Amino acid sequence: MPSKTEQVIGALCGRPLGRVLVKMDKITREQVHEALKIQKDRGGPLGEILVDMGLIDNDTRSLALAYQAGMEFIDLNTVNIPDEVIRQIPAQMANAYKIVPLEYDEDTNHLVIAMASPDNFRATDDLHTLMGFLVTAKVAESQAVEAALLKHYDVEPESIADLINEVAGDETFAALENRGESIDLDTIK
DSSP states (O other), X not given: OOOHHHHHXXXXXXXXXXXXXXXXXXXXXXXXXXXXXXXXXXXXXXXXXXXXTTSSOHHHHHHHHHHHTTOOBOOGGGOOOOHHHHTTSOHHHHHHHTEEEEEEETTTTEEEEEESOTTOHHHHHHHHHHHOOEEEEEEOOXXXXXXXXXXXXXXXXXXXXXXXHHHHTOHHHHHHTTOTTOOOGGGOO
């Protein structure tokens, strides 16, 4: 028999965000319609608009987005993550994808991660494809993910753009620019 959380997730999965929040008794239908009018006028994600209106907070938005995606929400402030679990994902990868490993089962190679965005499919796909993990993802508040990354990895956050800029500044890379598809391998040291 599914747990209460699984039942809630099943009932809300795939529904529009406004409907999820109404079912959670966080906002009214009238407030959803008001936010949808604002969204139509200025654009932007509905969840962000509701936060800007002061109707919900970031945690509520993250929880609703998790339920909408059929995922569990986790409060990273209540979780103790062992060092051996943290070591499963390199710091650069964790920071680039904004993910935090939570649990690891060595026998099954199953890794449970927390991520700020429920639609971060690239992270889960790459963990499976590149590292061979069976991945279960949970959603956490984005600020909690950032704090956990700083706490556990002791590395400043690095975006994919930062990595590209770092490579672009490399002298070897600079020597290869504007050569088209032709490269003289003798000039590369």
